[in-house]
Amino acid sequence: MASNRLLIVAAVLIAASIACMTSAESPTEPPASTVAPASSPTPIPSTNTPIPTDPPRPTKTPALALTDTPIPTEEPAAVPDAETIPGGTMYHLDIGPIWEIALSPDGEYLAAASDTGVYVYRFDSFEEVWYVAVDTPQRSLTWASDSTRLAAGSEDGMVTIWNVDSGEQLLAFEISDEAIRYIEWAPDWDGLVGDTHSGEVVLWDATSGEAVYSLDVHPDVITCVDWGRWGGYLAGGAEDSTAATWDVETGQLLYTFQGHTAPVWSVRWSPDGEHIATGSGDMTVRVWDRGSSAMLMTLEGHTGSVNSVDWSPDGTRLASGSDDLTIILWNPINGDLLQTLIGHTDAVTSVLWAPDGARLISSSLDGTVVIWNVSE
Secondary structure, three states: OHHHHHHHHHHHHHHHHHHHHHHHHOOOOOOHHHOOOOOOOEEOHHHOOOOOOOOOOOOOOOOOOOOOOOOOOOOOOOOOEEEEEOOEEEEEOOOOOEEEEEEOOOOOEEEEEEOOEEEEEEOOOOOEEEEEEOOOOEEEEEEOOOOOEEEEEEOOOEEEEEEOOOOOEEEEEEOOOOOOOOEEEOOOOOEEEEOOOOOEEEEEEOOOOOEEEEEEOOOOOEEEEEEOOOOOEEEEEEOOOOEEEEEOOOOEEEEEEOOOOOOEEEEEEOOOOOEEEEEEOOOEEEEEEOOOOOEEEEEEOOOOOEEEEEEOOOOOOEEEEEOOOEEEEEOOOOOOEEEEEEOOOOOEEEEEEOOOOOEEEEEEOOOEEEEEEOOO
């Protein structure tokens, strides 16, 4: 199946290249000391009304060279080659470098964004459900809260949304002229926040692709975001080595978190909403009190940039993935390094916990996904 998929992907890429050549021949109340002045929201005049909760989902003309439906196959559902490694099972997906993985909120599907497309698997069996081959690397992923739609952000600034059951493309729209390093579906609204390579937070309607509003909230480029459990609050990291939290409805800056010495590449709220974890290019993970901005601990152990952090469902463990090819499990209460997971042969791009708390999932630029057995 892997070889067939590569032949199909190659065919799509060759067809896209020929199309481009043919076209060329013819004539994108916190402490006062920690709170910066609040920014006022900048509404976009034509979209002042709230986002409908369940409007019809339009299908637009694709803005990317995408297939309209999953590539058909008469073969049985494929399962990637797997090998047992110390601590888990490694799946060789044969889809090129993997930039992000995302588990559906219902725990049924695992999606992967890679240089060759977007791929959806059943999490428990790892059977391939569908995939879409593209000629532009896909860099980020996010699921709708009801697990019925999947969105991906591409290298060339496009967001594409698919129906998960059928693989049908529902919408494609541009939000930047650069790679979309993060995209996050709002938990309480049918909208997305995506990477605009600026200090703005822009909410995009997930049914029309229109910008609903824009908030200029940070003085430097925002690199990552995570929605709070209440939906109206957003945490973000930035290239200036800081992290911050904002009230998205008002645009008010709540707290700024200072301490990292390199860009912040990952930020996550704890399950109870009381803490924030950040991972940075300074090779550290830091844990903060969200209500005071106090830095509670600095976790040192990686020898490369920390690209991804995630809390266990019960909040008692914290995982971090790094350019140093490893994943480290930490105790976020006392700062102890609990375990180092070794198996990837290139930078670790994503770490995320399964809902049962007994498994951790990681992806890498080596093209593999590992499911680690990490029950306490």
